[in-house]
Amino acid sequence: MYQGQGQAWYNYYSFIESEMKKGSTKQKSQGGRRRRKTR
Numbered sequence: 001m002y003q004g005q006g007q008a009w010y011n012y013y014s015f016i017e018s019e020m021k022k023g024s025t026k027q028k029s030q031g032g033r034r035r036r037k038t039r
Helices: 002-022
Strands: none
Touching: none
């Protein structure tokens, strides 16, 4: 029950991290829920 969700979260966050490293501003409109770096 927990493993599935944990994997999904890990994938989601790793994806966000790679996007941030790329510096893609296209994700800005979609990143309303992500409150890590609002700038």
